[in-house]
Amino acid sequence: MKNTYFNLIDQTFYFPQEGFDLRDGYLTFHGISLKHLIEKYGTPFRFIYLPKIGDQIKKARNLFNRAIKKHGYKGEYHYCYCTKCNHFSHVISAALKHDVHLETSSAFDIDLIQNLYNEEKIDKKRIIVNNGYKTDDYLRKIISLHEMGFTNIIVVLDSKSELARLTAVAKTVGIKKPIKIGIRMAINEEAQSAYYTSRLGIRHAEINDFFNAEIKDNELVEFKMLHFFVDSGIKDSLYYWGEFQKALKLYIDLKKQSKTLDSFNLGGGFPIKNNLGFEYDFNYVINEIVKGIKEACDNDNVPEPHIFTEFGKYTVGESGAIIFKVLEQKQQNDNESWYLIDNSLMNTIPDAWSIHEKFILLPINKWNNEYRRANIGGISCDHSDYYNSEDFNQEVLLPTYPETDKEPLYLGFFHTGAYQDAISGYGGIKHCLIPSPKHVIIDRDDKGNIIDYVYRNEQSAEDMFRLLGYNQE
Secondary structure, eight states: OOOBHHHHHHHHSOSSBTTEEEETTEEEETTEEHHHHHHHHOSSEEEEETHHHHHHHHHHHHHHHHHHHHTTOOSOEEEEEEGGGOOOHHHHHHHHTTTOEEEEOSHHHHHHHHHHHHTTSSOTTSOEEEOSOOOHHHHHHHHHHHHHTOOOEEEEESSTHHHHHHHHHHHHHTOSSOEEEEEEBOOBOOTTSSSSBOSSSBOHHHHHHHIIIIITTOTTEEEEEEEOOOTTOSOSSHHHHHHHHHHHHHHHHHHTTOSSOOEEEOOOOOOOOOSTTOOOOHHHHHHHHHHHHHHHHHHTTOOOOEEEEEESHHHHGGGEEEEEEEEEEEEOSSSOEEEEESSOHHHHSTHHHHSOOOOEEEESSOTTSBEEEOEEEOSSSOTTOEEOOOTTTSSOEEEOOOTTOSSOOEEEEESOOSSHHHHHTTTSOOGGGOOOOEEEEEEEOTTSOEEEEEEEOOOOHHHHHHHHTOSOO
């Protein structure tokens, strides 16, 4: 009996599973024929499946609302989408269809908010949480939105100096109503981190004094939110719950001093599936969060706050993928095989080499072939342009095939929808001048039929040379 790739996956994981199945020997993604897309568009191409964005939003919102109902929690739940994870108009529009609020991180993000308002995709009641370091330009643009009549802007202070600069701009403009603010609490990092305390936020020990000295009697601002964010994500671990309890205790202390404070922001951090064996008990973790906040507030006779989350990667990560063709197999020694693909991994999924992020890697075809361990190499000249381990089993196993096969092996990296375009510099200069691949958008119409179309063709030499100053007109 052949030890096939299908047998490997079938015996190692639950398969088929959500999002992944086989049809006539070819991989499908949420019911989409990847074989059809390859035949239609060629390779390489990246795509985003927009309905998955809504699925993720509904999943988290439903679990939070169920937990709120279960525990008799009196606050509300607010889902914010972090624009920095994927700024594309079609992505943010897909999220806004599900009434998410928005989180910004830079001055240009405010221009994006203005654009969304001009296109009537948001109104002035939408909650806008302003994170990130507040440059003067960022602050001026925030104040401009405030003066336009946006009623739910919350400026989260990342450092104490931001308050003085915010109030200076507010005085110069002569704002008519106080602007809502939050405070971000700096968290202590995990033991294996390169530093002890996050650079983001204000020291926990200084927040109470800062509130009393600079915020409590400041008529230009209205204190609304305490924010904290654990970089390693929301996990069922002693470390996470320790930071959570520290932030919750601080919220209660501040609430006793502030009538206007009413929101507790957990930041982001829900994980996405990065291997077929992924397990995470979303229901348990969300119940523990809601129950923990309610019990702590009840014990101190403090009203439960509105709960905010800022989900970016969780929202869009699982909607994206990139498809490659294997150009050549190379056996460089007795043990190591290389599959060389038709673009650069460094350019297309930069997190894979920069922070060793793992994605779901699956072949599109040849599932009935035997398998072997392989390294995947990009076509740049850089030695770092490779991928050779997965999150589940620390090695890459892929189908074998003879060079005489007429059909090439096609590979897909899945759940690449967050950060990869922004970090790689979408449409910009690329390492070794290897062009950005074709970009395809996939959606469904009102009847559930699949719609797919090209958003951007493969980057041309002319586009890149224009950026480099060669094709001057």
